Structure formats: C-alpha cells, structure tokens
Amino acid sequence: MLPYGRQSISEDDIQAVVNVLRGDFLTTGPAVGVFEEALAKFIGVKHAIACANGTAALHLASMALGLKPGDQVIVPSISFVATANGPRYVGADVIFADVDPDTALITPAALEEAISRADPKRLKAVFVVHMGGNPVPMAEISKIARAHGLKIVEDACHALGTESTADQPWNVGDCTYSDMAVFSFHPVKTITTGEGGAITTNDDKMARQLRLERNHGLEREREGFGNAALAFDTDGATNPWYHELRTLGFNYRLTDFQAALGLSQLGRLPEFLERRRALTARYREAFARLNSDTLRLVEAPKGSNSALHLMVALVDFEGIGTSRAKFMNKLREKGVGTQVHYIPIHRQPYYVEASASPELPGADRYYARCLSLPLYPDMKDEDVDTVVETLQAVAAG
Template identity: 55%
Template sequence: MLPYGRQTIEDDDIAAVAQALKADFLTTGPTVDAFERAFAETVGARHAVACANGTAALHLAMLALAVKPGEVVIAPSITFLATANCARYVGADVVFADVDPDTGLMTPDTLAEALGRVGGRKLRAVLPVHLRGDACDLPGLEALAREAGAVLVEDAPHAVGTTMKFGNTTEIVGDVRHSAMATFSFHPVKTIATGEGGMVTTNDAALAQRLRVLRSHGMVRPEGCEPWWYEMPEPGFNYRLPDILCALGLSQLAKLPRFAARRRALAAAYRDALTPLAPVVRIATQPAWSDPVLHLLVALIDFEAAGRTRREVVDALKARGVGTQVHYIPVHRQPYYRNLYGELDLPGAEAWYARCLSLPLYPGMADDDVAKVAAALKDVLGL
C-alpha cells in the first residue's frame, strides 16, 4: 500500500536519537538550542523557538501577541482545525476567509472580503496557510493586514523548504520578512519529522523571548536571585520539545535538500503522468511566485464528470494499493463553528473541497510509483 504520506527515517536518524538517549539531557538541554539555531539558519530567520507540535506553535504565537477575548483573528477555511482553534484557545473570535478554488490559498481578494465581516471588532492577526507547500501572496496579504491594524502569522507546516520570488527578490518560507511569526510542524508526514514537534520563527527578539517563557509554564528567573528561585508573571504551558526529538530534527534537517529535491521530482512526474487525464483530473494550481517543496500532492477531480463519487474513488484506489486523503473539510463546516457563527457562504472553499484528493507523495516512493498511481486513477475513473 502506498500511503498518502510517510516519514523517511534512516540509520543515521536512529543513531542521532540513540546518542541523545545516552547524553546528560533528555530535555531542556543543548540539543534544543542546536536545533533552533540550525532551523533559523536554514530558513533565514533571526530566531527559532522549538515546541511540542505545530498546534502548540500556533497557540504560542497567539499568546506571544497577547491576543485577547473578543478580538478577531482571520483564518482560511481550508486548513487543519488548529489554525482556527488557536484563536479560540485565547478567547478570540475567528472570521473565516474564503480561498482560491484552484490553489486552496487565502488571497488578497478573499482576505479583503473577510475584512469586511470583522465589523467594529479589533482585528489582531491574519493567519495565511501555505497549503500543500505552495506559498501565499505574502506582500499582498501583509499590505491589507497592516492597513487593518493587524499582523500576519504564517501557518507554514506544509512549507518547509518552499521558496518564493516576489519581484526580483527570492525569499524562503519562514524568513518572516512579511510576518510577525511563522509556525511549523514536524509531524511524521511533514517534510522533516521529529515524531511530534513544532517551531516558531521570528525576527523580533522580544517575541522570541516571550515564546520561550510561555512554552515553559511562564517561568522566569530574575537576575541576582537565588539559583533555585523562579517567578511566574503569567501562566504558560508545558510546550517544550525534548532533546531526544530535537536530535532527530537536526538529523532530518540535514537531509532537507535531498528531501526537497525528491519531492520536487515526484511532483514533476505527477504533472506529466496526470496531464492525459485532464480535464477530469488536474493538479492544484501553483502560484507564479511559488517554488514549493510540496507536502501534499492534491489532485482536483471532477467526480461528477467521471460518474463516480469520491468515496467510490477512494475505495477503489485503496483496493489497488493506493492510499489517499482529503485536505481539508472546510473548518467553517465543523459543528463547533457552525454553532458559534452560523452558516457561511464560502464558495471557493466549497469548490476546493468538492474536488480535492491527496495522492501519495513522500521521498521514499520509487520512481515508478507515480506511474502506478496515475494508472490506477485512470482505471478507477474510466478515462
């Protein structure tokens, strides 16, 4: 069975974890600092703060900005639950932005429409999601957010290694040139894996220090106090990432160029293999400015034209050894948010959801696996 995603763990990764297990610190030790420094250097940010997972990264970002109950955070409806939930964790309201139906991304136009639904409430943050690994139009979104008195926080768990070119300037997701912070996840199906794990990057030293305090119960150790003394000016959380997992992260980060090249090669092979299945099947559109390291290979399928339901296609592909997934059910459809905010009309999100199906994509795939997936899809759809 080809799963839609899978970690790539090799002997040197196992050796790195074994070495960490034999070290003096299993957590809150020097390997955490080393992983943070290496990640910051990789993405071109001044600071990187490791934490327990990608959801914790988003929550910490909201806490670091001191987002308050009754304030507003804008998030796209096509994303994982955590993007919206992080605002609710701090009592803020979520205004859901629509997305481009062919990229799944928040755009300046969909953000502008969402801004019109904020009303008289205070807008604190806009959370664009680099869905699949493709980058959003950060300069366009930043300009609108700034005009509205808010900052961007990039939700970037899909986009480790993705580069962008705006004008003549090449940038990398995580360098936070247009945002206050960017958040990442190292879940096993992501581009690099620590099992569970997350990171927040920022160029603001004060934000970085606040993130570090909040990830460890809110404790601070004032200068000049007894060595055992600590104080808690405000409560934080136990969102630390252990040295054991940071050792795996360091080992995986060293492989990022290879992983990125392999994912890009597989994505190019998919483009060639799926072209004959158009117009019923096509790959999600890549924005002109984005050079992604795709976490997800999303096919947009006209199930009605094929005369098959998505469930029929998913089951038939599974029977042929091809695993798939759906990314994502629009978050505004979830019972919690429907009960909270009522029904919303977001046609781009609905159009995306109606057609999306994630196909297998991970570095360990063999060269001929893409052709196998394309042939299975052609057979199942009767094309």
C-alpha cells in the first residue's frame, strides 16, 4: 500500500535519539536550543521557538499577539481545523475567508472581502495558510493587512523549505511579510520530530513572550523578577531555585530526544526537498500526458519554488460518474492510499454554531474536487507512475 504520506527515518536519526536517551537530559536540556538555532538558520529568521506540536504553535502565536475574547481574526476556510482553533482558544472570533478554488490559497480579493464582513474595531489579525506547501502571495496580502492595521501569522505547517521568487525573494517562515510563522513536525510533514512544532519571528519581544508562554508562564530571568524579597539573596545574587509565575502559560515544551530527531532530520532536509521536487516534477509530467479534463493537479503559483507536503489532484467526480468515497475505496483496493485535505472549516458544526457561516464558493468548490495522492521522500519514481496509471484506470471505470 502506498500511503498519502509517511516519515523517512534513517539509522542516523535513530542514533541521534539514542544518544539523548543515554545522556543526562530527556527534556529541558541543551538539544532543544541547538535545534532551534539550526532551524532559524535554515529558514533565515532571527528566532525559532520549538514547541509540542503545530497546534500548540498556533495557540502560542495567538497569545503572543495579545488576542482576547471579542477580538476578530481572519482565517481561510481550507486548512486543518487547528488554524482556526488557535485564535479561538484565546476567545477570538473567527471570520472565515474564501480561497481560490483551484489552489486553496487565500487571495488578496478574498482577504478584502473577509475584511468587509468584519468589525474594524475588533479585527486584529489574519492567519494565512501556505496550503499543501504552495506559498500565499504574501507581498499583496501583507500590503492589505497592514493597511488595516492587522497582524499577520503564516500557517507554514505544510511549507518548510518553500521559496518565493515573486516580488522581493523570501523563504516561507522568514517573516519578511509577517509577524510570526508556525510549523509542524508531524510524521507526514517535510521533517519530523514525531510530534512537534515551532514558531518563527524576527521580533525579540514576541520571541521572549513565546518562550515564557511555552513553559507555564514561568519567568526565570533576573530582569523579569518582580518579588525582590524572594528572588535575591542578601548579597543581591539571584536565588538559584527561583522562578516566578508571570502569566498563565502552558506546558508546550519539546523534549530533547524529539529535538535530536529534528536536528538530524534538518541535516537531511536538502535531500528531502530535492526528492519531493523530483517526485512533483514526475507527477506533473505524468498528468500532462493524461491531458484529462477530469483529472489534474493543483498548479504551483508563479514565481514559487514550492516544497510540497501534499500532492493534490482535482478530480471531477461528477464527470467521472462516481462519488469520492467509492473512488478512494477502489484506489485503496489497488494499493493506492489517498486522503482529503480538508473539509472547509466554516462547515464544521462547531464553527457553524460559533460564528457566522458565509457562503464561500471557492472553498466549497475546492473541497468537492480535492484528493491528496501519495507523496513522501522514500517513494520510488515508478511509484508515481503506478499512482497515475491506477488513478486513470479507476477514473475510466
């Protein structure tokens, strides 16, 4: 069976974890900081703050923005539910934006339309999603958002390694056009720490706040202490055990053995990216030969060098004369696993009740056709051919 995604674990990855397990620190040790520095260097950003998972990263980013109950945040409807849940955890109301029906990316026009439905006094931020690994047109999105005084968070959980050559060249996550970006290191993502995530930013104050919130809200730095009688010895030295609860944070830490795996995976990231791009090119060549009106791939935006996490086909199930469920089941019977990314969040029962549910035709149109095909570094070239040939055969009935 070819799954839609799968981790790639080497003996070096395993040894990196074993080395930590045999060491002194399983958590709150030095490996996390080393991983953060390496991640920041690769992306080209000042700060990378590792955390428990991508959802925790979205929650931490929402807290660092200072979002509170009654605030409004714009989120595209096509994403994993965590993109909306992050700001919702702190009480913010979600205004859902439509997406391009052929790419699932938020567009400048869709952002403007969502802003028109928001309360200008309550609207505080926009969370954009680099869906599947393709980059949002950040220069245009940023211009619109900044004109309305909005903060910007990139949900880059699919897009580690994606580059844009449009306008001013930038890397996803370097925060050229945003305040923060969040990543996920779930096993099917470009690199993995098992579970894990990170937030990147160039803002020193935000970085400090993120680290504080990640670790219960406990202040351990001298300059942040407020209770001198408890914090300091009679000679003014800091009491070595001392810490203060400055805010109500969370235990969103990454462990040292997860960080060790992440650091080893980062060392393999260039080969992962090369392989994903080679497989993507093979898929595109195979689909071009199909020349089909009912089967095609999501196209990469112009001026992008995408590192795809998802290989999404757009399938006209009605035109083929079958349902998506039947189509997926037939593919599975023939050894090809697929998945759907994603059900529009504005259609989820919780958000139907929690927020206004506008008609978002682009999101609905994308959802009706999307089907994620196998894509992961350990795939062979001939696996791509097998997937496309099986897809064609099933579509032909």
